[in-house]
Amino acid sequence: MAAPLTMSMDLHYNMNISNISEPKHPNFFPKISRYPIRKSTIFCNSSKSPPNLEEPQKNSSLSDQLKPLSKTILSENAKEQAQLLIKPPKSTWVNPTKPKPSVLSLQRQKRSPYSFNPQIRDLKLFAKKLNDSDYTSDEAFFSILEEIPHPVTKENALLMLNSLKPWEKALLFFNWVKTQNLFPMETIYYNVTMKSLRFGRQFGLIEGLANEMIENGIELDNITYSTIITCAKRCNLFDKAVEWFERMYKTGVMPDEVTYSAVLDVYAKIGKVEEVMSLYERGRASGWKPDHIAFSVLCKMFGEAGDYDGIRFVLQEMKSLEVQPNLIVYNTLLEAMGKAGKPGLARSLFEEMVESGVTPNEKTLTALVKVYGKARWSKDALELWDRMRSNGWPMDFILYNTLLSMCADLGLEEEAERLFEDMKQSQHCRPDSFSYTAMLNVYGSGRKVDRAMELFEEMSKRGVDLNVMGCTCLIQCLGKSQRIDDLVRVFEVSIKRGIRPDDRLCGCLLSVMSFCDNTEDADLVLGCLGRANPKLVAFISLLMEEGTKFETLKEEFKAILTDAQLESRRPFCNCLIDICRKRNLQERAHELLYLGTIFGLYPGLHKKTAGEWSLNVRSLSVGAAHTALEEWMISLLNIVEREEALPELFSAYTGAGTHKFSQGLASSFASHIEELAAPFRLSDDRVGCFVATRDDIVSWAQSRVPSPALTA
DNA sequence: CTAGGGTTAG
Numbered sequence: 001m002a003a004p005l006t007m008s009m010d011l012h013y014n015m016n017i018s019n020i021s022e023p024k025h026p027n028f029f030p031k032i033s034r035y036p037i038r039k040s041t042i043f044c045n046s047s048k049s050p051p052n053l054e055e056p057q058k059n060s061s062l063s064d065q066l067k068p069l070s071k072t073i074l075s076e077n078a079k080e081q082a083q084l085l086i087k088p089p090k091s092t093w094v095n096p097t098k099p100k101p102s103v104l105s106l107q108r109q110k111r112s113p114y115s116f117n118p119q120i121r122d123l124k125l126f127a128k129k130l131n132d133s134d135y136t137s138d139e140a141f142f143s144i145l146e147e148i149p150h151p152v153t154k155e156n157a158l159l160m161l162n163s164l165k166p167w168e169k170a171l172l173f174f175n176w177v178k179t180q181n182l183f184p185m186e187t188i189y190y191n192v193t194m195k196s197l198r199f200g201r202q203f204g205l206i207e208g209l210a211n212e213m214i215e216n217g218i219e220l221d222n223i224t225y226s227t228i229i230t231c232a233k234r235c236n237l238f239d240k241a242v243e244w245f246e247r248m249y250k251t252g253v254m255p256d257e258v259t260y261s262a263v264l265d266v267y268a269k270i271g272k273v274e275e276v277m278s279l280y281e282r283g284r285a286s287g288w289k290p291d292h293i294a295f296s297v298l299c300k301m302f303g304e305a306g307d308y309d310g311i312r313f314v315l316q317e318m319k320s321l322e323v324q325p326n327l328i329v330y331n332t333l334l335e336a337m338g339k340a341g342k343p344g345l346a347r348s349l350f351e352e353m354v355e356s357g358v359t360p361n362e363k364t365l366t367a368l369v370k371v372y373g374k375a376r377w378s379k380d381a382l383e384l385w386d387r388m389r390s391n392g393w394p395m396d397f398i399l400y401n402t403l404l405s406m407c408a409d410l411g412l413e414e415e416a417e418r419l420f421e422d423m424k425q426s427q428h429c430r431p432d433s434f435s436y437t438a439m440l441n442v443y444g445s446g447r448k449v450d451r452a453m454e455l456f457e458e459m460s461k462r463g464v465d466l467n468v469m470g471c472t473c474l475i476q477c478l479g480k481s482q483r484i485d486d487l488v489r490v491f492e493v494s495i496k497r498g499i500r501p502d503d504r505l506c507g508c509l510l511s512v513m514s515f516c517d518n519t520e521d522a523d524l525v526l527g528c529l530g531r532a533n534p535k536l537v538a539f540i541s542l543l544m545e546e547g548t549k550f551e552t553l554k555e556e557f558k559a560i561l562t563d564a565q566l567e568s569r570r571p572f573c574n575c576l577i578d579i580c581r582k583r584n585l586q587e588r589a590h591e592l593l594y595l596g597t598i599f600g601l602y603p604g605l606h607k608k609t610a611g612e613w614s615l616n617v618r619s620l621s622v623g624a625a626h627t628a629l630e631e632w633m634i635s636l637l638n639i640v641e642r643e644e645a646l647p648e649l650f651s652a653y654t655g656a657g658t659h660k661f662s663q664g665l666a667s668s669f670a671s672h673i674e675e676l677a678a679p680f681r682l683s684d685d686r687v688g689c690f691v692a693t694r695d696d697i698v699s700w701a702q703s704r705v706p707s708p709a710l711t712a
Numbered sequence: 713c714t715a716g717g718g719t720t721a722g
Contacts, residue, residue, distance in 0.1 A: 111715070162714055191715040199713070226716040262717045296718040331719045363720045370721080398720050405721065434721065441722090469722055504722085 102286040103279070105254040109222040112188065117159055122149045127163035130173075141172050154183050161192045167200035187213070191223045198231040203240065206231050210244075220251070226259040233266050241266040261294040268301035273310070276301060289321055296332040303336025311336050324356070331363045338371030346371045347380065362396040369399070373406030381406055382415060397429035404438035408445070416442045433459075437470035444477035452477045456490065466494055472505045479512030484521040487512065491528045501532035503568035507575060510536070514578035514623070535560060536572075543580060543588050550591060557595050570601045570619060578623035586627075586709065593627045606632070611648050618655040618688075622665060625654065626672045630709050633678055637710065640701035646694045652680060656688040676709055 117123075126149055135141045150156055157177050164170040174193040178185055190209055197206045210228055213220055225248050232241035245263045248255055255263070260283060267275040280298070283290070290298075295318055302310030311333065318325060325333060330353045337346035350368055354360065360368075365388055372381035385403060388395060400423045407416035420439055423431050431439075436459050443452035452474055459466055466474075471494045478487040495501075509529045516522040530537045539556050542548045561569045573596040580589040596602055605628065607614050615632050617625035629652065639646060654666040666688055673680045679696035683689040692700075 109716080114714070158715085165713085188715055193715095195713070195715060198716095221716090223716045228716095230717065256716090258717045260717085265718070291717095293718045300718075328719050335719075361720090366720045396720085402721050408722095437722075467722095472722095 102254070103282045104260045104286055104288055105222075105256045106287055108256045108258065111223075115155070117155050119150045119156060120159060123156055123159050124163055127160055130169060131163075131165055138172060141169070142176060145173070145176060152177060152180065152182055157182075158188065158192065161189065161196075165196065165199070167196045167202060170196035171205065185216075185218065187219050187221055187224060190218065191221075191227060194224065194227045194231070198227060198234065201231070201235050203231050203235040203237055207240070220253065222253070222256045222259050225253065225255065226262045229259065229262050229266065233262070233269065238266055238270050257288060257291065257294070260288070261290070261297055264294060265297045268297050268304075271301075271305065273301060273305060273307075290317070290323075292323065292326045292329050295323065295325075296329045299329065299332040299336050303332065303339045306340045308337075308340040308342060311340055311342075325353070325358075327358055327361060327364070330358060331361075331367055334364065334371065335367040338367065338374055341375075343371050343375035343377060343380075360393055362394050362399050365393060365395070366399045366402045369402045369406055373402075373409055376410060378406075378410045378412060381410075382412075385419075397423070397432065397435075400426075400429060401432075401434045401438060404435055405441070408438045408441035411442075411445055413442050413446050413448075431464065433465050433467045433470060436464055437467060437473060440470045440473040440477070444473040444480075447477070447480060449477050449481040449483060453486065466497065466499065468494075468499050468502050468505055471499050472508045475505070475512065476508050479508070479515070479525070482517075482521070484512075484516070484524050488524050488528060491531075495531060503533075503565045503572075506533045506536060507568050507571040510572065510575035510579070511621075514575050514582055514621075516582075535563070540576070540579065543576065543585065543592075544583070553588075553591060554595055557592070558599065561599055561601075569599075570596070573601050574621035574624045577627055578621050581623040581626065586630075589623060589627045590631060593624060593631060596624075609647070612651060613647050613649075614651040614653060616653045617665070617669065618653055620665075622668045625665060625669050629669065629672055629678070630676065633676060634710055636697055637701050637704070640698055646697065648694050650680070650692045650694075650697060651683070651686070652690040654688050654690070677704070 126147075130141070130144060133141075133144055135144065148156075148160075152160075160173055161170055161177075164173050170193055174189065177189070190213055194206050194209060197209070206228055210220065210224065212218075213224070225244060228244045229241045232238065232244065241263070245255070245259075245266070248259070260279070264276055264279055267279065276298070280290070280294075295314055298314045299311065302308075302314065315333075317323075318329075330349070333349060334346050337343070337349060346368065350360070350364070353364075365384065368384060369381055372378070372384065381403070387393075400419060403419055404416055404423075407413070407419065416439060420431060420435065423429055423435060436455060439455055440452055443449070443455065456466070456474055459470075471490065474490055475487055478484070478490065506529060509525055509532065513522050513525045513529070516525060526537060526540070539560055542553060542556055560572065564572055573592060577589045577592045577596075580586070580592065593602075597605065602619065604616055605620075607616065615628060617628055620628060632652075636646075636650075652669070654669045656666070669690070670682070673690060677700070678692075679700040680690040680692045683691045
């Protein structure tokens with residue numbers, strides 16, 4: 001085998017450098033009066049996207065992009081900037097010798113007044129006829145157009161353009177009007193057409209129209225730009241959105257607050273917090289009073305980043321500008337608080353909202369249920385459910401489904417059943433595949449395999465499609481009960497019904513395989529896995545072959561992990577280790593754990609301080625935790641042998657097992673400690689923690705009876 | 713969707 005001693009040393013070495021990724025704690029920063037841009041951006045460049053995954057695009061920072069602007073328009077006086085950061089600018093500009101710096105126009109673009117068109121009824125009907133018509137060629141469309149009941153005046157054309165859908169028809173009409181040469185095509189016709197194209201996410205066509213406007217000298221106004229920018233955003237073409245925003249300044253069009261907040265949202269969506277804050281501050285310095293929409297953009301951004309300081313900043317800004325949150329801002333705030341891990345604050349904010357007379361809607365309640373679910377506050381969540389029923393607050397199927405999945409997460413079987421029945425009785429909503437998935441999850445984690453299969457049959461009867469997640473829950477449940485024949489049947493049916501297995505389903509099949517006691521069952525599961533991910537099956541064969549070289553394993557495993565979704569990588573490794581241990585391939589298990597460590601799947605597995613070394617196996621499967629313990633003991637043996645320095649205390653964390661996946665880890669870890677005769681004992685004061693002193697370790701190492709698990 | 717910006721499920 002690949003030399004175990006060096007490997008254990010390597011593993012050890014790697015464990016030392018892996019303790020940089022600590023769970024963040026929002027209270028880390030002291031209280032601040034303004035949002036600390038620099039600190040928090042580092043703080044919230046969170047582990048969400050790994051460094052090797054591509055950024056949405058490579059923009060130069062906005063501050064670079066706006067540099068020419070800042071030279072000409074913005075004050076470069078640092079003192080003045082600093083003052084602006086402390087005090088919001090007053091509405092009257094005190095120093096008339098200095099021009100007011102401006103990045104946005106405080107005047108919203110005026111819209112032409114709507115005038116009543118007496119022909120509206122006829123034209124709407126005609127538009128509906130066109131909308132419903134199923135023509136086969138453009139010519140056919142044009143020939144119907146000839147029947148237009150009124151002359152195509154400027155107003156009538158606008159009305160038609162606004163009523164035609166989908167975008168193909170609106171665009172055809174627009175082009176038709178253009179060729180008729182009835183009147184010059186002004187900005188508004190382009191704007192209305194672009195809006196229609198935006199519904200169809202036709203950014204290429206929108207850009208084409210914009211270029212046509214430029215070529216023909218037709219003015220692009222704020223409405224044009226904001227439509228282009230938001231379309232680019234919806235098409236995930238963020239570089240395009242920024243490009244058109246910059247073009248505004250270059251062509252001398254000052255964005256108004258609508259365009260400005262659209263751009264804020266562009267930067268927020270790609271997580272460029274610093275750019276958003278820079279724009280925000282510049283806007284504020286220009287005398288802009290952000291409205292509800294701008295604040296909800298900021299809230300959403302900080303929520304996504306889990307940045308509580310950012311959320312506090314938004315609250316404080318709203319307070320100092322005397323902007324009362326509206327329903328949407330409250331909803332965004334509640335969700336953000338949940339993501340920042342502040343369920344208590346979310347709860348009091350919700351009470352404040354109700355007291356201030358804002359009636360919660362479905363989204364409010366959904367957000368709050370999610371907050372409580374994540375915090376595992378089942379009591380609050382269930383009380384909220386009672387309260388929404390007695391207050392007659394609006395409920396929709398998403399809220400029902402959110403409640404159901406919360407019950408699934410917290411193992412609230414009876415409550416889930418009640419909700420599910422409620423939903424079936426309800427006038428407005430029927431359980432859909434999401435609801436069934438939640439129920440399958442409930443029965444799956446409660447090991448109610450018969451109930452789960454009943455649901456599966458019920459779904460077929462009611463014509464509810466099983467989705468990939470429901471399939472995964474059911475397969476997990478069947479696997480745990482060793483009902484492999486049913487498992488294969490469910491898998492086959494699922495594939496036949498068009499479910500495309502994802503990494504989670506593969507991980508689930510792997511875990512089922514890891515606890516199959518006989519080879520026939522394991523091979524059946526392997527057969528399913530082969531249909532879902534043949535590469536993974538090939539890798540398992542490599543693991544089982546005696547002659548496979550470590551380097552080969554390393555390359556192949558790397559390829560598997562690269563292909564896998566981020567959140568499935570560690571489960572893959574855990575299950576593969578378990579599969580190896582089940583087949584007594586301990587060396588392979590150690591090799592896999594080592595590879596998992598160097599590929600960064602187990603950050604924070606081992607931590608060292610001057611006084612204590614600790615092993616944290618909470619994110620490991622049972623087999624992986626056993627392997628890690630063996631690896632740790634081997635490296636400790638070596639250190640004692642070489643008489644190197646050891647700390648006073650050693651600890652191994654398995655966690656208290658409150659999470660449904662981690663149950664049983666502590667007890668099986670304890671029995672493995674016993675098997676190895678390792679000198680650890682359950683800590684009295686630390687839950688889910690095994691401890692040993694330096695003396696324990698040293699005397700164990702010196703008087704140790706050789707154990708096969710700990711020898712080369 | 714009455715020419716433009718913000719919020720719901722694993």
